[in-house]
Amino acid sequence: MSHDHDHEAAHEPVSYGIYFVTWLALLVLTAITVTAAGLHFGALNVLVALAIAATKATIVLYFFMHLKYETTIFHRMLVIVIVTLAIFIGLTFTDVLFR
Amino acid sequence: MSTHSIALEQHKDYTGSKIAIWLFLITEVLLFGGMFLLYSVYRADFAQDFHHAAAELDTLVGTLNTLILLTSSLSMALSIAATHHGNRKLALIMLALTVIMGGAFMVNKYLEWGAKISHHIYPGSEVLLARPKGEIIFFGLYFTMTGVHGLHVLVGMVLLTVMFFRVLNQPASEVRFAAGHGLQHAAGGRLAIVDERGTPLWKGERIDGTVEHIVVKTRYWPVKERFRVQDFNQLENSGLYWHIVDIIWIFLFPLFYLIT
Numbered sequence: 001m002s003h004d005h006d007h008e009a010a011h012e013p014v015s016y017g018i019y020f021v022t023w024l025a026l027l028v029l030t031a032i033t034v035t036a037a038g039l040h041f042g043a044l045n046v047l048v049a050l051a052i053a054a055t056k057a058t059i060v061l062y063f064f065m066h067l068k069y070e071t072t073i074f075h076r077m078l079v080i081v082i083v084t085l086a087i088f089i090g091l092t093f094t095d096v097l098f099r
Numbered sequence: 100m101s102t103h104s105i106a107l108e109q110h111k112d113y114t115g116s117k118i119a120i121w122l123f124l125i126t127e128v129l130l131f132g133g134m135f136l137l138y139s140v141y142r143a144d145f146a147q148d149f150h151h152a153a154a155e156l157d158t159l160v161g162t163l164n165t166l167i168l169l170t171s172s173l174s175m176a177l178s179i180a181a182t183h184h185g186n187r188k189l190a191l192i193m194l195a196l197t198v199i200m201g202g203a204f205m206v207n208k209y210l211e212w213g214a215k216i217s218h219h220i221y222p223g224s225e226v227l228l229a230r231p232k233g234e235i236i237f238f239g240l241y242f243t244m245t246g247v248h249g250l251h252v253l254v255g256m257v258l259l260t261v262m263f264f265r266v267l268n269q270p271a272s273e274v275r276f277a278a279g280h281g282l283q284h285a286a287g288g289r290l291a292i293v294d295e296r297g298t299p300l301w302k303g304e305r306i307d308g309t310v311e312h313i314v315v316k317t318r319y320w321p322v323k324e325r326f327r328v329q330d331f332n333q334l335e336n337s338g339l340y341w342h343i344v345d346i347i348w349i350f351l352f353p354l355f356y357l358i359t
Contacts, residue, residue: 037357053353060349065338065339074121
């Protein structure tokens with residue numbers, strides 16, 4: 001009646017604590033991004049906001065979405081989608097910026 | 100009395116289902132990626148208009164909704180962790196909290212949209228169309244992107260509500276024996292539940308020629324020591340969806356509320 005031979009069952013339970021730390025980190029980053037928006041870095045403002053958003057997204061992916069514990073195929077899938085988006089946006093801007 | 104034990108094997112491809120949900124999430128990212136591309140191109144063209152229009156959005160409401168969604172992601176993750184620890188009650192409470200916070204996000208969104216619409220700012224309104232082109236585009240993108248995102252939150256809430264009842268009743272597995280498919284092993288005997296010493300706890304009717312199907316349904320809650328991730332992969336996959344909706348909001352928030 002069992003799947004004892006099943007290696008996938010060997011996941012160690014993740015402790016609750018790590019999720020609270022993840023959540024706190026996300027709250028701190030939210031506070032930083034709201035504060036940073038009030039300062040004037042000029043064109044840097046967008047880059048700062050996007051860098052913080054990307055950091056928050058990475059934290060959610062790695063800890064809440066368990067990417068940290070997944071095999072390489074999941075990381076590769078993610079790299080492919082990020083590269084695809086970068087190509088889309090990059091190529092569009094080579095057109096838009098030099099019209 | 101001879102006993103026949105029949106292995107209750109159910110094939111569940113845990114990794115396969117996880118890859119499938121990630122592929123789906125990638126299509127979601129590309130869907131929003133297209134809208135983010137539109138946003139960035141128009142923002143490059145109408146930087147000033149975007150700044151003015153964004154100043155009209157309430158940063159406080161945006162921040163509040165960010166906090167709500169981040170916290171709902173925490174409760175989602177805790178709900179899944181609770182299943183790993185064999186804590187069914189905590190899993191259900193956290194799942195319910197996640198849905199409630201999703202609801203709170205939608206209520207905020209409703210009030211926010213309502214306020215804009217009552218000021219005659221909505222796609223196609225005459226008041227909005229009288230404004231500079233960049234502001235019309237900004238609000239068009241705002242309603243489209245937060246609208247599609249809100250729709251995802253709603254879908255997530257429905258999904259998690261279904262999962263709540265799944266967790267309440269699950270994990271259950273069902274095995275069917277039909278004539279020609281294992282029923283011959285049981286013919287002439289009885290279905291019984293026995294304890295580890297073989298003492299029957301329950302006995303069924305004698306299985307004779309008139310029996311065409313036997314359905315065995317087991318329902319159990321795994322304890323920490325005997326936990327199988329496969330039993331909760333639907334909950335985990337729904338959680339992944341909830342988190343991707345959170346990630347999309349993480350990008351929407353600064354781009355719409357914080358560019359003043």
